[in-house]
Amino acid sequence: MRVYATTDPRLGPAAIGAYARRVEALGYDGMHVSETMHDPFLLAAQALQATSLVTVRTSIAVAFVRSPVLTAYTAWDLARLSGGRFQLGLGTQIRQNIEERYAMPWSDPAARMREYVRVVRAAFATFRTGELVPFVGEHYRFTRMQSDFNPYDGGDLPPEPPIYLGGVGRRMCRVAGEVADGYLGHPTSGPRSIAEDIRPALAEGAAGSGRVLADLDIIAGVRVISGASDADLARERERQRRQLAFLYSTPAYRRGLEHADLGHLQQSLARMVRADEWEGLPAVVTDDVLAALLPIARYPELAAVIGERVGGLVDGITLAPPADPVDDSRFADVVAQLQEL
Numbered sequence: 001m002r003v004y005a006t007t008d009p010r011l012g013p014a015a016i017g018a019y020a021r022r023v024e025a026l027g028y029d030g031m032h033v034s035e036t037m038h039d040p041f042l043l044a045a046q047a048l049q050a051t052s053l054v055t056v057r058t059s060i061a062v063a064f065v066r067s068p069v070l071t072a073y074t075a076w077d078l079a080r081l082s083g084g085r086f087q088l089g090l091g092t093q094i095r096q097n098i099e100e101r102y103a104m105p106w107s108d109p110a111a112r113m114r115e116y117v118r119v120v121r122a123a124f125a126t127f128r129t130g131e132l133v134p135f136v137g138e139h140y141r142f143t144r145m146q147s148d149f150n151p152y153d154g155g156d157l158p159p160e161p162p163i164y165l166g167g168v169g170r171r172m173c174r175v176a177g178e179v180a181d182g183y184l185g186h187p188t189s190g191p192r193s194i195a196e197d198i199r200p201a202l203a204e205g206a207a208g209s210g211r212v213l214a215d216l217d218i219i220a221g222v223r224v225i226s227g228a229s230d231a232d233l234a235r236e237r238e239r240q241r242r243q244l245a246f247l248y249s250t251p252a253y254r255r256g257l258e259h260a261d262l263g264h265l266q267q268s269l270a271r272m273v274r275a276d277e278w279e280g281l282p283a284v285v286t287d288d289v290l291a292a293l294l295p296i297a298r299y300p301e302l303a304a305v306i307g308e309r310v311g312g313l314v315d316g317i318t319l320a321p322p323a324d325p326v327d328d329s330r331f332a333d334v335v336a337q338l339q340e341l
Contacts, residue, residue: 001307001341002029002316004057004219007043009036016043017050023321026328027335030055032089032184032318035062041074048082056082059184059318060091060166064109065102068116068140072123075161076151084158089184090116091166094252110171112139117163117179124160127151164219168252170201177205182217185314188247190293192259194220194313220314222306225296228327233298237290238282244293245281249273260292299330303337311341 005023007016016033023031031054033043040058047056056078061071071088078086092098092109099106115137125133126145130152135142165176166184176183183202185194203213223244225236248257249269257263265284272281290296297305310317317338322331 001311001314001338002219003335003338004029004055004059004316004318005031006059006221006318006320007031007033009034009038011043012038013042013046016046020047020050020054020056022325022328024051024054026321026332027339028054028321029316029339030057030085030087032057032059034059041078044078044086045081048078048085051085053085055085055087057087057089057164059089059164061089062093062098062102063090063113063116064092064098064106065104068119069123069142072120072127073151075120076124076127079158079161082158084161086161087164088120088161089164089166091184092172094250107139110175113165113172114175114179115139117165117175120163121160121179128157128160130154162217164217168255170197173198173201174205174208177202177207177211177213177216178209179205180216182219182315185218185220186253186256187221187223187318188253188256189221190256190259191309191313193256194218194310196259197255199313217316218314219316219318220310222310222317222319223294224302224306224319225290225294226299226302227322228299228330232327233296237287240294241282241285241290244290245269245285248285249281256293262289262292265289299327299334302334303341306338307341 005028011019020031031047033040040061044056044058075088092113095106098104119135119140119142122133122135122142127150130150132145162181164182164184165180167173167176168186168189189198202216206213206215223240225233225240227233227236247253248266254263254266257266268284269281295305295309
């Protein structure tokens with residue numbers, strides 16, 4: 001099983017290099033950089049320059065706020081900069097964020113993402129060969145590439161950046177199975193969601209492209225409550241309680257609660273958000289709710305607990321390193337144990 005570090009969204013360009021070196025020293029296979037407070041491609045560039053071994057993947061870069069060809073240029077340059085260690089993870093975000101936070105138009109996300117990925121691949125082929133590989137669809141039209149704008153130089157090139165898609169709903173998972181190299185799971189999608197919803201939808205999409213599920217790299221987002229002591233576990237419970245209360249207030253993530261027989265909580269959380277009752281959100285996520293949603297284990301048992309939950313369902317996971325680097329030597333053992341699964 002491959003293991004990828006998540007990145008605190010507050011971590012900016014000045015700090016990402018040191019964090020990436022820490023991730024590499026812990027033995028991770030790679031790291032994810034998200035699009036929240038900072039540009040994910042800028043973070044990826046800094047992380048790649050600070051390291052020599054780990055894969056750096058955007059998880060996710062928001063597709064619909066960028067031209068697919070502009071995304072292809074950036075991904076291509078990052079792949080060349082790193083000798084092929086960059087991977088492109090894309091996602092849609094929700095309509096309200098696209099329209100109101102990014103000030104961009106919204107349309108059918110699944111159909112649009114399918115075309116978006118195909119345009120990126122057409123651009124990659126154009127950059128590799130020097131000849132335009134056009135694409136014309138309902139949402140995107142890529143029919144022009146003058147030689148002065150084509151990065152093709154005839155030299156040795158690294159492999160094209162693999163494209164991963166993030167998604168929660170079955171339609172987007174089918175698109176990932178159809179056009180992507182891999183799938184990035186959301187941390188609200190637990191083992192039942194993966195087994196009953198995500199894997200079947202990915203398989204349907206793959207079959208539509210003449211592929212099988214095994215052709216896809218499936219990465220699960222894993223959240224845990226862990227630490228070296230009871231005090232560590234208590235602190236992590238409170239941190240996760242607050243984060244999960246916010247996450248599950250989003251209707252798109254209700255399915256994860258339903259699989260834990262907790263679907264009724266989503267309406268309560270959403271109502272509190274609409275009423276700006278932010279301080280009261282964590283109280284909804286009781287200790288019993290936490291135990292139903294997340295694995296809880298100290299470091300020596302953590303790898304086995306995660307393996308029991310998602311082993312055999314996915315090819316890799318994301319797992320945050322300890323908040324305090326003092327625990328890094330213990331956590332490096334966890335990463336190594338997971339990689340042996």
